[in-house]
Amino acid sequence: MPIVVLFSCSLESRPVGRQPIRVSDRVRHDSDDPAIWINSADPSASLILGTDKESDRRAMGIGLYKRPSDGEIFAIVSRKSxxxxxxxxxxxxxxxxxxxxxxxxxxxxxxxxGSGEIEA
Known part of the structure; x- marks a missing residue:
């Protein structure tokens, strides 16, 4: 005896109704290059760091590094020119x-x- 299985899926996606627990300050221009730092002792104190890279032309990129020998944390920051x-x-x-x-x-x-932008 044949078995027939029927199923269907909705073609419409529904928005997920989630609200952030905390919202950071807005940047003036274009946020970019996020880095996530997780505080394992207190996850509520974790941070998302980024750069505001548009017309002020300050920091363009950031990378974080933890030195294995002593646990010191460093940020390496680049600029546009x-x-x-x-x-x-x-x-x-x-x-x-x-x-x-x-x-x-x-x-x-x-x-x-010296050719183009530093990120190029």
Missing amino acids: GPSGSYLWQYRLHDDGTGQVVGTHVRSFGLFS
Whole structure:
């Protein structure tokens, strides 16, 4: 005896009714290059970091690095244009003693041909 199975799917998608728990401040222009830092001891204190890259032409990209030997955390920040040899800046991120994160400039580096944008 043959078995017939019938099923159907809706062709319309329904919006998911979720609201964020917390919303960050708006940036003036175009946010980009997100990095997610998860605080394993207190997930509610986790952060999403990014750059505002449009007309102010400040930081263009950011990368975070945790040094395995001592656990120090660094941010390497790039910009849209600038002299070759120093378009990447490295900052050590640390607590200033009041619970605020401070970036201390460690070094500048990075060669660039001068052709187009640095990201090109």
